[in-house]
Amino acid sequence: MNTILITGVSRGIGRATAETFLNNGWLVYGTSTSGSVPFSHDRLTSFQLDLASAESIENFKQQFGETSLDALINNAGIGLDEDSAPPIDLTVLRRDIEVNVFGTIQITEVVHQNINANGKIISISSQMAALNQSFTYGDPSYRISKAALNMFTLNLSKDPRLVDKNISVCSFDPGWVKTDMGGPHAPRKPEEPAQELFDLITQGFETGKFYRGTSVRDW
Ligand SMILES: NC(=O)c1ccc[n+]([C@@H]2O[C@H](COP(=O)([O-])OP(=O)(O)OC[C@H]3O[C@@H](n4cnc5c(N)ncnc54)[C@H](OP(=O)(O)O)[C@@H]3O)[C@@H](O)[C@H]2O)c1
Known part of the structure; x- marks a missing residue:
């Protein structure tokens, strides 16, 4: 059975993505800061994970052990400023x-x-991280953090430990999505990027790129 770890499945894009993979027969490991998620499934296992806490990450490591994975989606994130x-x-x-x-x-x-x-x-980034765009001042900390995340993606795609195992790595721009973070006026539903993430993981993608939907976009 295919297995995936998705961080931040308690709500928003992470929850919709977890549900999409579950509906397609995958075994899903999901995280939230509390350790609980507001839905259940016999192929879903949840873990407590606070990315701001080294202790929480260490506890996760002990619990997760050597569980094998086919994919990781770094979805959990905070902002806007x-x-x-x-x-x-x-x-x-x-x-x-x-x-x-x-x-x-x-x-x-x-x-x-x-x-x-x-x-x-796949690490979830943002249009707001794009360097090749014009924009008006706002949310600088969020923009800076996601631009740094994109450079992490590029570094990871060259990491010999991953290259040797042919592990593909990309950043993903989900668009503006109706979630707690995106707010009620966003045009996209969380199910839309969730399906795009499923398609990228199952159909493959070019490593070291920034995707919008299932197409490569400018960094
Ligand atoms: N919504 C948009 O329009 C949009 C646009 C571009 C990019 N994104 C990106 O997409 C991703 C998901 O966003 P979303 O809109 O679904 O956000 P959301 O509804 O606010 O959900 C955020 C998720 O991240 C988890 N999280 C928050 N702080 C965490 C921490 N310190 N450690 C571990 N997990 C933490 C939350 O868990 P708890 O429930 O436990 O707090 C929750 O599951 C983020 O990386 C975001 O930057 C969103």
């Missing part, structure tokens, strides 16, 4: 980087050796 006007609030920046960058790097390091040959890793 309260710092919508200059200057950048360094407290907010540190918090966003702690979860979206350090925590994501640490959990990937913990589980990458569990991923089978030809496996996949």
Whole structure:
């Protein structure tokens, strides 16, 4: 049976993605900061994971052990900032980087050796991280954290430990999605990026790229 770890399945895009993989017969390991998720399935196992806490990541590592995986989706993330006007609030920046960058790097390091040959890793980034765009000032900490996450994706795609096992790595821009983070006016439903993530994982993708839907986009 195919197996996947998805961080942050308690709500939003992560929940819809977990449900999509479950509906397609996958075994899903999911996380939330509390350890519980508001839905159940006989092929879903949930874990407590706070990406801002080294202790929580270590506890997850002990519990997860050598469980083998076909895929990892780094979905859990925070933002948008309260710092919508200059200057950048360094407290907010540190918090966003702690979860979206350090925590994501640490959990990937913990589980990458569990991923089978030809496996996949997708990290959820954002249009707001794109360097090749014009935009008006706002949410700088979130933008900076997701741009750093994209560079992590590029580094990971060159990591010999993953290259040797033919593990593909990409960043994914889900668009503007109706969730607690995206708010009620977003045009996309969480089920839409969830299906795109399923298609990328099952049909494959080019390693070291930034995807919007199932197409490569500019960084
Ligand atoms: N919604 C959008 O329009 C949009 C656009 C571009 C990118 N994204 C990205 O898509 C991903 C999912 O976003 P979403 O809109 O679904 O957000 P959401 O509804 O706010 O859900 C966030 C998820 O991340 C988990 N999480 C939050 N802080 C965490 C921490 N410190 N450690 C571990 N898990 C944590 C939450 O768990 P708890 O329930 O336990 O707090 C929850 O499951 C994020 O990476 C986000 O940046 C979203």
